[in-house]
Amino acid sequence: MERWFSRITMFWMLFLGEVQSQDWTKCSTGCTCDGNKMSVTCNGLKNVPNDIQKDAKKLNLEYNSLSKLSPTAFHGLSSLTYLSLFNNKLQTLPPGVFDHLVALGTLNLNSNQLKSLPPKIFDNLSKLKELYLDNNKLQSLPHGVFDKLTELKTLEIRNNQLKRVPDKAFDKLSKLETIFLHNNDWDCTSCDILYLSQWIRVNSEKVKQYTDGKYFADPDGVTCQGTMESVNKITKENTFQAGCPTTTQQMATSPASTTTTETMTVREKQTKPRMKIFQEELFSKASIFFCQVIFTQHVSLVVIHILAEIPLLHIVCVVRKP
Template sequence: MERWFSRITMFWMLFLGEVQSQDWTKCSTGCTCDGNKMSVTCNGLKNVPNDIQKDAKELRLGFNSLSKLSPTAFHSLTSLTLLSLDGNKLQTLPAEVFDQLKNLETLWVTDNKLQALPVGVFDHLVSLDKLVLNDNQLKYLPPKIFDSLTKLTWLNLSRNKLQSLPHGVFDKLTELKTLYLSTNQLRSVPDKAFDKLSKLETIILADNDWDCESCDILYLSRWIRENPQKVKASGGRVEDPDGVTCQGTMESVNKITKENTFQAGCPTTTQQMATSPASTTTTETMTVREKQTKPRMKIFQEELFSKASIFFCQVIFTQHVSLVVIHILAEIPLLHIVCVVRKP
C-alpha cells in the first residue's frame, strides 16, 4: 500500500510540473507571453531562457544582446513555427542548434554579425517556408547549405559580403518564389544557377560588382533577358531588369552579349564545361581555343611574320655571315629576337 501511495504521489508531482511548464500566466524573466497566440517575446537578454513554455509556437528574441547560442538552446521547443533572432550580436550559429525544429516555418537571423554558416545548420528545417539572413557579414555559402529546404518560398541574402555562389546552391529550392541577392560583392553567378527555380517570381540582383569584362557574366545576362519580369528593383515590386548594372559603369548587364562585348570571343558552353573543376583540358585543346579567340587578321599576320623571320635567319646563317655582323644586327631588338634567339 505504501509503495502504491509513493508511485501515485510521484505521478502527481510530475503531472503538476508539466502543467506548470505549460502555464501561460507565468512567463520567463524579461519576456512577455501571449497564451492566445502561444507567443513569447523577450527583451534585454544576454542568454536564451531555459524555462520558455514547451508548447510555444512563436519565439521572438529580436533586438537583444545575444552574442552566442547554446547548441541545445531550442531543442525542447519542438512546436515552434516562428523563431526571430534578428538584431542581435551573433557571429556564428552552432551546427545543431535548429535540429529539433522540424515544424519551424519562419526563421529570422537578420542584422547580426554572421561571417559564415556551418555545414548542415539548416538540414532539419524541413518545413521552413521563409529564411531571412540579410544584413550580416557572410562572405561565402557552404555547398548544399539549402538542399533540405525543399518547401522554402522566400530567401533573403541581401546586404552581406558574398563574393561568389557555390554551383547548384539553389537547385533544390523548387518552391522558391522570392530571392534577394542585392548589395553583395558578386561578380557573376554559376552557369545554370537559376534554372531549377521554376516558381521564381521575384529576384533582386542590384548593387553587386557584376564583372562585364568576364565571359562568366554571359549566363546572367542571358537569364535576365529571358526573365525580365522577374528581375525587380530593391523594393521587390517594380520590374527593373535594367537596374542590374556592370561594375564601374551604368551599362545594364542584360545588354552584354558575346558578340557586342567580347571581340576576342568567349568559350562555347561545351568549352566552358571542359574547363570546369570536374574535368581537365589538354594543352593542345587550350592552344586551339586560344587561337580561335584571336581575330583572323592577327593570326594571319603572326603566321606571315613567323615564316618571314625563319627565312631571313636561314639566309644569314647559310651565307655564313660573320658573328660581328650578327651582333651588329642584334642591336636591333626585332632582329635579336628572330635571329640570335633562333641561331642554330
C-alpha cells in the first residue's frame, strides 16, 4: 500500500513538473509566444488574430502585410503595454481601434502608408509614453490629436508630408523630452507655420535627431520645404505672405495680451462703420454743393435727372420750386 502511494505521489510530482516546464496552451495561429505568453510575436499575417492571449503585455506585429485593421482588433487586450505595427501597409486607422488599450506605454506605427489620422484616435491612451509615426505619408494632423497624451515623452513624426501642425498641437505635452520633426514639407510661405516656428524656438532642446546611435538636439535641422532655411527662423516679418496675424503663442502669453487683442478686434469692427459714415457724409455734402452749382447755372431739370442716373456719381439733387 505504501509502495503504491509513493508511486502515485511520484507520478503527480513528475506530471506537475512537466506542466510547469511547458506551455500547454496553444499560441495564436501565425504567432509565437514566450514561456508565460506575456509576449506575442506574429509573422506572415494579413489580419490581426482574434485569439491573442487576453492578458498579453507585448504584441509585436512588425513586418506583416496588414493593410487595414478591424475597429475591434485590440479591444480585448486591455493589458497591453507595448504594441508595434512597424513596417506594414496600413493606409488608414479606424476610429476607436486603440480605445481599450488603457495601459499602453508604447505605440509604434512607423513605416506604414498612413495619409491621415482620425480625430481623437489617441484620446484613451493616457499612459502612452512613446508614439512613433515616422516614415508615413501624413499630410495633416487633426486638431487636438495629441492633447490627451499628457505622459508622452517621445514623439516621432519625421519623414512625412506635413506642411503645418494645428494651432497649439504640442501645448499639452508637458512631459515631452524628444520630438522628431525633420524631413517634412513645412510650408514657410504660409502664416500657419508661425506656431511651429515659435514652438521650436521655445523648445529647441527637445527637437532632436538620431545618428550613430546617439540623440542630439538639432532645432535648426527642421527646414522649410524647398529651401535650407530653418523653420525656427521664420517670423511674422519674414514670411512670404503679407498680413499674417499675431501668432497664437504670442496672443496667449497672458490674459492681458488676449484682452488687448480682443479689444483691438472690437475697435477694428467699430472703425469700419464710422469710416463709412464719414465717407457718406462727405459725399452727401459734395453732392449738395454740386446740385447748388447746377441750380445756379440754371441747368435744365432733364440734365439733372440724367446726371442723377450715372452710377459713378450717385448724384442726388432735391429740386424745389422757387
